[in-house]
Amino acid sequence: MRVLVVTAVPAERDAVTRAFPSGPGAGALDVLVGGVGPAAAAAATAAALARTPYGLVVSAGIGGGFLPFAPVGSPVVASRIVAADLGADTPEGYLDVEALGFGRSAHLPPERLARAAAEATGAAYGPVLTVSTVTGTAARAAELAARHPGAAAEAMEGFGVAEAAAQQGVPALEVRAVSNAVGPRDRSAWRIGDALGALTDAFGKLPPVLESWNGHD
Ligand SMILES: O=C(O)c1cccc(C(=O)CC[C@H]2O[C@@H](n3cnc4c(=O)[nH]cnc43)[C@H](O)[C@@H]2O)c1
Numbered sequence: 693m694r695v696l697v698v699t700a701v702p703a704e705r706d707a708v709t710r711a712f713p714s715g716p717g718a719g720a721l722d723v724l725v726g727g728v729g730p731a732a733a734a735a736a737t738a739a740a741l742a743r744t745p746y747g748l749v750v751s752a753g754i755g756g757g758f759l760p761f762a763p764v765g766s767p768v769v770a771s772r773i774v775a776a777d778l779g780a781d782t783p784e785g786y787l788d789v790e791a792l793g794f795g796r797s798a799h800l801p802p803e804r805l806a807r808a809a810a811e812a813t814g815a816a817y818g819p820v821l822t823v824s825t826v827t828g829t830a831a832r833a834a835e836l837a838a839r840h841p842g843a844a845a846e847a848m849e850g851f852g853v854a855e856a857a858a859q860q861g862v863p864a865l866e867v868r869a870v871s872n873a874v875g876p877r878d879r880s881a882w883r884i885g886d887a888l889g890a891l892t893d894a895f896g897k898l899p900p901v902l903e904s905w906n907g908h909d
Contacts, residue, residue, distance in 0.1 A: 693720065693747035693748060693902065693905070693907060694720055694721075694722070694744070694745065694746050694747055695720060695721045695722070695746060695747065695748045695749075695750060695902060696721075696722050696724060696737070696740055696741070696744070696746040696748070696749045696750070697721060697722065697723045697724065697749075697750045697752050697895075698724050698726045698733055698736060698737050698740075698749065698750070698751050698752065698849065698853045699723065699724070699725055699726065699752050699753045700725070700726065700727060700728045700729075700732075700733065700753050700847075700848065700849050701725060701728065701753070702725050703884070703888060704725075704752065704753040704754060704888065704891065705723045705724070705725050706888075707869075707888040707889070707891040707892045707895075708723045708752055708891060708892070708895050709723055710892045711892045711893075711894075711895035711896040711898075712895075712896075720902075722740075722744070722746075724736060724737075724740055726849065726853070728848055728849070729824060729848050729849065729852070730775070730822055730824065730848065730849060730850075730851050730852030730855075731852060732849075732852070733751065733848075733849035733850075733852035733853045733856075734852035734853065734855055734856040735852075735856075737749060737852070737853045737856035737857060738856040738859070738860075741856065741857065741860045741862060746862055747862070747863075747907055748805075748862065748863055748864070748865065748902070748905075749853055749854075749856075749857040749862055749863070749864045749865075750853075750864070750865045750866070750867055751773070751847075751849050751850040751852075751853035751854065751864065751865070751866040751867070752866070752867045752868070752891065752895070753847060753849065753868060753869075753891070754847070754868065754869055754870070754871040754884060754887040754888065754891065755768065755820070755845040755846060755847035755868035755869070755870060755871065755887075756826065756827060756845060756846045756847070756870065756871070756872050756873065756874040757816075757844065757845050757870030757872070757873055757874060758833070758836075758837055758843050758844055758845060758846070758873075758874050759873055759874075761816045761818055761842065761843075761844045762816040762818075762844045762845050762870050763870065763873075764870050764871065764872060764873060764883050764886065764887070765869070765870060765883060765886045765887065765890050766815070766816060766869070766870050766890065767813045767814065767815035767816070767867065767868070767869050767870075767890050767891070767893070767894040768815050768816045768817075768818070768820060768844045768845040768867070768868040768869070768870060769801075769806050769809045769810035769813065769815040769816070769817050769865065769866070769867055770801055770806065770818075770819065770820035770844075770845075770850060770865065770866035770867075770868075771800075771801070771803075771806060771817050771818055771819055772798050772799070772800055772801075772819040772820070773798065773799045773800075773801065773819075773820055773822065773850040773851055773853075773854040773864065773866050774797060774798045774819050774820065774821050774822065774840060774843075774851065775788075775789075775797045775798070775822050775851040776797075776821035776822060776823050776836055776839070776840065776846065777823050777824055777825065778795070778797050778851070779791070779792060779797065780792055786839065797851075798819075798851075799851065799854035799855065799857075799858055799864060801854075801863065801864060801865045801866065802863050802865075802905070802908065802909045803909060804905070804909035805863075805865065805901070805902075805905045805909060806865055808901045808904075808905070809865060809867065809898060809901050812897045812898065812900070812901045813867075813893070813894040813897045813898065815867070815894060816844045816845075817844070818842045818843060818844030818845075819840050819842060819843045819844065820843075820844060820845045820846065820847060820850050820866045820868060821836060821840060821843055821845070821846040821847075822846070822847065822848060822849065822850045822851035822852065823836075823846050823847075823848060824848065826846075826848070826877070827846060827874045827875065828876065828877035829875070829876055829877075830875050830876055833874045833875045836874070837874075845868045845870060845874075846874050847866075847868055850864075850866040853866070854866070863908075867891070867894055867895070867898075868891075869887040869888070869889075869890035869891040869894060870887055870890070871883055871884050871886070871887035
């Protein structure tokens with residue numbers, strides 16, 4: 693099975709490829725820089741899928757972690773890939789696109805594969821939220837955590853990658869490594885190097901899981 697990994701920036705791509713110093717084996721894994729945010733990620737994924745047949749797409753990179761599930765430096769595998777701000781704000785609260793009567797706001801990775809990936813990498817396993825605006829306040833972090841119980845992480849690309857994959861009937865995973873806590877913005881506290889190292893470690897443990905997956909579950 694050929695696997696497409698989509699990262700946002702070159703540093704994340706390099707962290708993934710560092711896991712395979714002598715190549716990923718039989719040309720089975722391609723790593724693409726798709727850009728930051730769900731729209732760029734979806735466009736890049738769709739273009740790649742139009743060129744090459746893939747059996748699995750993985751959205752990968754660093755992300756914000758929700759405490760206590762995903763502390764800085766830890767890997768996360770998504771149980772759900774959720775568009776957390778695709779909807780409408782109303783005086784009565786937020787409405788997702790299902791409540792509005794159109795579209796979808798979540799994709800479900802193949803469960804056996806995602807659980808096996810989390811187990812092999814020692815990752816937190818929970819919903820990963822896709823946001824277009826990085827959370828920067830405690831109030832917003834609490835709002836997202838209340839709306840998505842057990843949310844493990846947030847990032848900016850997963851839903852775009854998964855939506856493009858779903859439109860071609862290709863399953864998707866999301867693998868993140870936590871660079872910062874979701875909460876009040878403090879860029880000086882981001883531990884990007886640690887997170888990129890954790891991303892490399894996680895991808896180094898994935899090949900047996902991918903190889904033993906039968907392509908559907
Ligand atoms: O400055 C660098 O060296 C550097 C190296 C690798 C990645 C970056 C990024 O800024 C990547 C942006 C990327 O990270 C995700 N991300 C990280 N933390 C959060 C968060 O708290 N909330 C949402 N997204 C987050 C996101 O997917 C961005 O695309 C810089």
